[in-house]
Amino acid sequence: MRKAHLEYLRCPHCRGRLGIHQVDESVGDKIKEGTLLCTGCTEVYQIIRFIPRFVPINNYAASFGFEWNKHPRTLLDSYTGLKITEERFFNETKWERDLQNETILEIGSGAGRYTEIALQTGAFIVSIDYSNAVEANYAAHGDRENLLIVQGDIYKLPVRRDFFDKLLCIGVLQHTPDVRGAFLSLPPFLKPGGRLTIDVYCKFNKWYKDLLMTKYYIRPVTTRLSPEALYRLCEKYVNFLYPITGLFHKLTGISSRKLSLIFSMADYRGVYDLSEKVLKEWALLDTFDFLSAAYDNPLNIDEVRVLFKEAELEDVEINYGYNGIEGRGRRNAKQHSIA
Ligand SMILES: C[S@@+](CC[C@H](N)C(=O)[O-])C[C@H]1O[C@@H](n2cnc3c(N)ncnc32)[C@H](O)[C@@H]1O
Known part of the structure; x- marks a missing residue:
């Protein structure tokens, strides 16, 4: 990680700012091996192979780490030569193609299929995944200056609250142990008025x-x-x-x-x-x-509607889509969390 990217990170436990604690190895302006220190609770976090790590190495998403490191490029548009992911990204998010000067938080990035497209918008991207799929994403996109890749948990995100313009969480929620909790953890990281896109597997109930x-x-x-x-x-x-x-x-x-x-x-x-x-x-x-996948918890469309209501999101659109049910919403302009 680059030192300049510290501004995006926060301690997942106390929300304090992080500082560089130790640099064991660096390459140019990037820290390859070292540690971060929370200025609030003094918790120490490791940087391993350029990636800050905020979760235990062994966790329930290990199969995803295996899968994405086995197939690091299989789903990427740059590999298939088609625009399958690009089309899905813009159809599903309905975001503009030019997002210069904006920040995107991507949760559950896997091998970086959507990271590749998000980078094309010119926004600054923070891409987080619970598994060591972050290594595959780093191998493909780690050299990009407008990208910070982090190994972190949707339930304890190690980034700034009230900060991001856009938030993307595709193909992830059904693979968490508590889908409601995972979904509700997301909106506080958007700035008021920021836009969120999620999708989740569909439960048919037929x-x-x-x-x-x-x-x-x-x-x-x-x-x-x-x-x-x-x-x-x-x-x-x-x-x-x-x-x-x-x-x-x-x-x-x-x-x-x-x-x-x-x-x-x-x-x-x-x-x-x-x-x-x-x-x-x-x-x-x-x-x-x-x-x-350790968890496969689909929702039906009414359950998704209830979640968006509970999160008090505005301009909500929920529909059946590529991989089940898609939802888009905007964070209430009056909402603010305690950073
Ligand atoms: C099916 S993959 C989708 C990856 C990518 N979004 C895509 O569509 O290609 C689901 C991803 O969610 C991640 N994930 C599961 N639980 C998570 C959690 N608690 N926090 C962050 N990511 C999580 C997994 O590690 C996995 O890479």
Whole structure:
């Protein structure tokens, strides 16, 4: 991290300012190894491989760390050559494309699929993830001057309150143990009038639709396996099933995606115009993703509406979208928290 980026950080325990405590190794103006010290409660936090760390190394998001370091670029537009993530970012957030002089807080950044697009807006980005996926994001984007990557927890965010113009939390809330608590933790970090975009998996509440979500039958087993063992199984499974569902599609014209879903395999054939090789990579990555995540807590649309109301957000828009339910809102201009 760069020393100049200290201004964005706060102690997650007492909200005090942080200072540089020790520099063990630096490269140019970046601290590679060292420690930060809270000027309030004197808690010490490590900087490891350029990234400030505010969470225990072993935590419930380890499968995500494994996944994103195994597939650091698979979902990135710069890898696929398409604008899949760019289109989703702007359609889902409805933000302007030029956000020079603004600040964006990204929570649950994974390998940095959305970080890559957020950077294009010219805003200053603070990207936070609970897992060591931050390493994959750093490898892809760490050299950018307008980016600070942090390993931190949505429930105890180590950044300034009442500060950010925009907040993005895509693909994350359903993977937290308490979705309501995770969502309600976010608005205080926006400046009054700042805008937030989240999404969350959709719970259908229709027995015949929920019945087809077969991943929920096998997750009690798959989430108990080590990421390495589960990944090996997923590789074998996808290699076996992928050609079969492909053949079924050729013979019947019925979408391979529908059949794949019944057999708990992700499938983007017919959805995105990706090469065969990348389509299969996406299938493997996403199959592992939904079978490995420690938590998978979808909400229905009424539950999302209640959360936005509880957070007293304004200009609220909630709709079904790319990955379930999307929500946008603006922090009440009168709201202020104690920084
Ligand atoms: C499905 S991934 C989505 C990553 C990225 N937003 C994307 O769409 O490609 C969910 C991410 O949420 C992160 N996550 C889960 N619990 C978290 C928490 N308590 N605080 C911050 N991030 C969390 C995981 O580590 C993981 O990288």
